[in-house]
Amino acid sequence: VGPVRALQRFSAWLHAPLPESRAAVFAVAVYAFLLLDVLYLHPISSYRGALDGAWYQPLLVGRILPLPVPTETVVAVSMWGSVSGALAAVALLLLHPPGRWARVAFPVLGWVTAALWFEFQVVAFSYGKVDHDRFGYLLALCVVPALGLVRLRSGRLSENAGWVLRTVQLGVIATYFYAAFAKLRFGGPEWVNSATVARAVIRRGTELAEPLLQMPWTLVATQWSIVAFELAAPLVLLVSERWRRRAVAGWYSFHAVTYAMITIAFWPHLLCLLAFLPLERLVRLRFAQVEPPPRTGPALRPRPYRSPETASGQISPAPAPVPSVPAGR
Amino acid sequence: VVVVAVLLTLGTWVGEDDHFPFGPFRMYATATTPTGAVSVLAIEVRMPGGPWRPADLEPHSVGISRAELEGQFRRVVAEPERLGMLADAHARLHPDERRWEAVRLLRVGRRLVDGRPTGSEQRTVLAQWAR
Secondary structure (H helix, E strand, C coil): CHHHHHHHHHHHHHHCCEEHHHHHHHHHHHHHHHHHHHHHHCHHHHHHHHCCHHHCCCCHHHHHCCCCCCCHHHHHHHHHHHHHHHHHHHHHHHHCCCCHHHHHHHHHHHHHHHHHHHHHHHHHHCCCCCCCCCHHHHHHHHHHHHHCCCCCCCCCEEHHHHHHHHHHHHHHHHHHHHHHHHHHHHHCHHHHHCCHHHHHHHHHCCCCCHHHHHCHHHHHHHHHHHHHHHHHHHHHHCCCHHHHHHHHHHHHHHHHHHHHHHCCCCHHHHHHHHHHCCCHHHHHHHHHHHCCCCCCCCCCCCCCCCCHHHCCCCCCCCCCCCCCCCCCC | CHHHHHHHHHHHHHCCHHHCCCCCCCCCCCCCCCCEEEEEEEEEEECCCCCCEEECCCHHHHCCCHHHHHHCHHHHHHCCHHHHHHHHHHHHHCCCCCCCCEEEEEEEEEEEECCEEEEEEEEEEEEEEEC
């Protein structure tokens, strides 16, 4: 009974309702980021077609699934397929076309996009190096389609939104916590006193970081703090919303400093950190710019370029019923 | 969610990079000894009649990155013709540039004493290929 109850409580926490519009904004961010990632930040796979297949060392998943040896065609299909899928998903979320087809199309597109992006990553990581900043984002791509085609300005709370956002949060926390774990597993407890950060600075340090090489204790202190905050990551689920957001701000600052010192940024992971933030304010803010924000006034009017039937009364306290979407959990 | 969590936990405990996306998050997870050498791999190339000169070891240049080549460098030492594949990839990615006639792989080592670089640099040729 104990484990069952724990599982029930976990499930209740996972599904506690959150604003649908927060999840919708997050979904737009996820798909917009895919374009940035594939075309600009991590286009590594796009060069693989030129390299002889002898360099390809398929990962386990590439051996279980009959994934093809990367050729120019394989690369192009996974690249442009995921980009088009993400573009279409963003268009659906922003335009919210009426009709059943759109509600069916959104999750289908989402999962096809996730699969193609995954293949693009397999192509990236089958040549000798695997990055670990992409787990949370892959998880996000897999769960966001289950949200269904929700409205950006939906005033509702929903269990689906809660599930999607909390799952991504768990992915973020797991990334930190297990990263500390991996350091202890591969580096041993002496990792904290080792010269790993010094090595990183020698290999790719900026002018900002170079002076620190002459003060090795700063780099060792950095290593202690990294392990400490990574191990402490799960605690953010236990603290108040206010402290949770402070912790997220702290994480963003850590990554900003890392970027300044060794020009490494875990971009997909940074995107996933958004799942902790009250993103719904972004869409309300844009409303507020159209009209002064009435405290208890009538429903805000839609922005001028939106057609009336897609954006009426979404922000009012009692929103018009939104057609329910089959939940894929 | 529970299944994913179990797989990820397993991957972190006993998995390897091979088990992506459930492998361990091991970037920067190895410990570097404070006194020893930090080495990086580099390539140098030669055009017909020219001297050796450094070339980018980056995916946009040769289809593979420095870190990846470091993961496979033993295979390169055993099969230097793999350097020729880099030359071919470079020709495909940059058809307008001059073709490489020869490629060699070097290890560039910098010594570290008590976590501080000493300033000495050692360059060793690990493998070489010519058309």
